[in-house]
Amino acid sequence: MIFRAVEDADLIRQATRGNVxxxxxxxxxxxxxxxxYLLRITANREDALDLTQDxxxxxxxxxxxxxxxxxxxxxxxxxxxxEAYSMFRRRKPETDVDEIAPEATETKITVGGSSVFPIxxxxxxxxxxxxxxxxxxxxxxxxxxxxxxxxEMAEILSCPVSTIKSRLYTALELLKIELAPMKARGxx
Amino acid sequence: MSCSPFDLKDYFLQELPSPARVQVxxxxxxxxxCREELERLHLTGAALFSLRDEEIPQRIAxxxxxxxxxxxxxxxLSAFWGSTARLGFASALALSASIFFFAATxxxxxxxxxxxxxxxxATPSPQEIQQQIQQAVVKAVAEVEARQAQQTKQLVADFxxxxxxxxxxxxxxxxxxxxxxxxxxxxxxxxxxxPGESGEIK
Numbered sequence: 001m002i003f004r005a006v007e008d009a010d011l012i013r014q015a016t017r018g019n020v021x022x023x024x025x026x027x028x029x030x031x032x033x034x035x036x037y038l039l040r041i042t043a044n045r046e047d048a049l050d051l052t053q054d055x056x057x058x059x060x061x062x063x064x065x066x067x068x069x070x071x072x073x074x075x076x077x078x079x080x081x082x083e084a085y086s087m088f089r090r091r092k093p094e095t096d097v098d099e100i101a102p103e104a105t106e107t108k109i110t111v112g113g114s115s116v117f118p119i120x121x122x123x124x125x126x127x128x129x130x131x132x133x134x135x136x137x138x139x140x141x142x143x144x145x146x147x148x149x150x151x152e153m154a155e156i157l158s159c160p161v162s163t164i165k166s167r168l169y170t171a172l173e174l175l176k177i178e179l180a181p182m183k184a185r186g187x188x
Numbered sequence: 189m190s191c192s193p194f195d196l197k198d199y200f201l202q203e204l205p206s207p208a209r210v211q212v213x214x215x216x217x218x219x220x221x222c223r224e225e226l227e228r229l230h231l232t233g234a235a236l237f238s239l240r241d242e243e244i245p246q247r248i249a250x251x252x253x254x255x256x257x258x259x260x261x262x263x264x265l266s267a268f269w270g271s272t273a274r275l276g277f278a279s280a281l282a283l284s285a286s287i288f289f290f291a292a293t294x295x296x297x298x299x300x301x302x303x304x305x306x307x308x309x310a311t312p313s314p315q316e317i318q319q320q321i322q323q324a325v326v327k328a329v330a331e332v333e334a335r336q337a338q339q340t341k342q343l344v345a346d347f348x349x350x351x352x353x354x355x356x357x358x359x360x361x362x363x364x365x366x367x368x369x370x371x372x373x374x375x376x377x378x379x380x381x382x383p384g385e386s387g388e389i390k
Contacts, residue, residue: 018263020252027248035244045245053248060250064270125239143201144236150203169197172232179235180228 009069016063023063027056030073033146034080040141041084043130051087055080074152077142081156088134121182128178136171143168191215192222200229 008029014022034055039048058079066075129137142148142156150161157164190196192215198204199212216223268274312320 017267020250024249027250031244031248032241036241039242045242049245052244056248056250121235121238122240125235129239140236144233145241168201172197172200172229175236176228176232180231182235 008072012063012066012069012072015060023060030076031056034076037077037141037146038080038084040129040145041134041138042087047087051080051083055083058083071155074148074155077146077148077156078158081138124182125179128175131178132171132174136167136174139164139167140171140175190222190225191219196222196226196229200226200233 006025008026011022011026015026031052035048035052038051038055039045042048042051055076059076062079066072129140132140138157139153142153143150148156150164153164154161192199193211194204194208196212196216199209204212216226268278
């Protein structure tokens with residue numbers, strides 16, 4: 001008997017045959033990552049949870065359309081991205097998605113003085129991320145937190161790699177100005 | 189502005205291939221500005237990672253509902269129509285089955301009988317060979333004689349033609365001679381005419 005880890009591709013294959021338990025296992029592997037991705041671009045826990053559920057439901061309904069099981073992650077994030085942007089448009093069809101106010105818990109803080117405590121740093125990061133445009137924030141989340149390659153990000157966001165790089169570099173410049181000195185103080 | 193051979197952000201984001209990474213590392217060791225820039229990027233990254241992932245407040249799970257779930261036959265049919273390989277295999281199977289059925293049920297054509305006429309072995313006797321040789325010789329001699337007679341006839345005809353032409357030219361020359369002679373006589377007669385008989389010559 002040969003033991004090997006059950007890969008996503010195996011679960012996807014079984015799920016396409018109607019095995020719901022396989023899909024549930026797939027969900028349990030990805031739900032936390034998808035939820036945190038959506039939480040960081042919506043800045044709202046309820047919305048992030050609803051969108052995560054919607055994204056997985058859509059994924060289950062369209063699983064047979066996934067040609068290459070190896071591309072499951074970008075495909076799933078693409079669905080989650082589309083769900084989030086559909087919600088933004090539904091809520092504020094006439095305003096830009098960047099103008100949507102984040103959740104009240106993510107308060108903007110200003111950090112001056114000497115050392116910075118971890119909680120303060122986390123809040124400062126949340127605040128700095130909120131100050132980015134939605135596109136820039138999403139690029140940072142996909143690259144820094146989710147670890148996608150530029151090509152995968154281009155697939156998820158449906159735009160050229162050059163655009164992704166431009167958004168990410170601009171965001172990094174802004175974050176660097178705000179966060180690097182603070183982190184240096186916290187470290188010292 | 190960075191003077192690194194490759195973008196430090198690409199290095200920081202781990203989007204550079206190994207040889208490029210080595211070059212950047214070598215450059216950063218010798219360049220204070222780039223080292224500080226890379227340090228700032230690492231600090232930014234560390235600050236960003238201070239924001240931890242949250243646990244999902246409610247686990248997601250799907251339940252198979254027998255009411256809404258399609259029957260096994262429908263599931264099999266939808267899987268069948270959704271798979272190109274299965275459709276292709278089924279088509280090939282149907283095609284080969286129909287060919288086999290056609291071949292098995294079609295009446296066999298009546299065999300074509302080919303009648304071969306017996307060919308007698310042609311082995312001539314020595315007399316026949318001799319006779320054939322003689323016939324061939326006679327035929328060849330007759331052909332040579334006929335060719336020679338033809339050539340002789342042609343030569344005679346050419347000679348007669350040339351002879352006629354020569355005769356004609358001789359006659360023409362004789363006529364010319366007679367005419368010249370007559371003209372000479374007339375001239376001579378005129379020279380010996382008396383001056384009083386003609387008013388022109390004095």
